[in-house]
Amino acid sequence: LSARELAAVRADFPLLERTVRQGRPLVYLDSAATSQKPTAVLDAEQDFYERRNAAVHRGAHQLAEEATEAFEGARAEVARFVGADVGEIVWTSGATAAINLVAYALSNATLGRGGAAAQRFALAPGDEIVITEAEHHANIVPWQELAARTGATVTYLPVDDEGRIDTSVVDRVITERARVVAFTHASNVTGAITDVAPIVRRAREVGALTVLDACQSVPHLPVDLHELGVDFAAFSGHKMMGPTGVGVLYGRRELLEALPPVTTGGSMIEVVTMTESTYMAPPQRFEAGTQMVAQAVALGAAAQYLGELGMDAIAAHEREMAAELLKIADLPGIRVVGPTDPENRLAVVSFVVEGVHAHDVGQILDDAGIAVRVGHHCAQPLHRRFGIVSTARASAAVYTSAQDVAAFRESLAGVRTFFGVND
């Protein structure tokens, strides 16, 4: 982005204008946790409530028709944005809910729900669920729970010393017993982007389902789910300029059609008698109850906003920000956890300041108006792999400027002096 383009982008985000800590300009470097929202998204949500609010899919009146159109229009917008068909997009409350939906649908299939079509999804003792050492807890715990419910075993692909998923061992780790392979597209700790193809190739070879955690990739890279060839993918609205409370489960059409529902009730049934019920086709089968209509509409606006900026332009700008952030590796006593080359990684940089606790690093930066995240970032196994408990993490988005990163580097350079740590 040129300076003028970046200034225009920043002007779209009202929150970036505020000050913190007694009048300091906010330097927001926590977009991997949640992104800020452009006016287009805020307006879309407000406009929905002001002019079109109604329950979708069932009203006999004009408002309900307009609300349904906006809701389904947003689904189409999001589908286009990630290279999927509209019927393959299930609204969920977020990525965590989306991954749990898959895990619970598979356990319902194991219990015999979903009839003959779902039997191929059943898991048995001795079957394997493969995850990776780089996962967010949202892509670990639901699989441990599924394993506990079905007798399956969790195994994992390790990461290398840069935090990249080691795809050289896929043939050994993903065995003939693998039924599910769940892995992240990009790490929320190291920023490493996963080489998806060898994992999908091997999973197909052994007949395992693939579940991609696309939380960090969809907001920052061009993503085409059909091209990636995964079976399922999960991502959250709030990390891609959209509202909280809405996310997406992508599922290949024929898989969604064969899977039994998880949450049941209104809006997902065809016929209900006092003893049994039949269910609608996907995606509605997985969307019981009154939907998060305003949030979905606003997420559609977010996808449109990102699409108009262009994901290639966004990714290029963020690569520059990654290079700027990674300069901290040259500061004395700073250890970057993850790849130090800005290529093939996101602008998500976690680091350790030797001799200073991550929470103290966060506090010093916060005093200067710089927002970073500290802790284990919901990835304890990955931290354990590197022999550490916590890191501080700076992460960028398309609205991040080189000045933001310079302010961060300058404050960080003073942290060890402040705590009297000597080299």
Ligand code: PMP
């Ligand atoms: N996976 C990754 C890689 C993430 O970064 C996050 C959010 N930190 C999640 C899953 C979970 O997303 P949510 O909390 O929005 O459900």
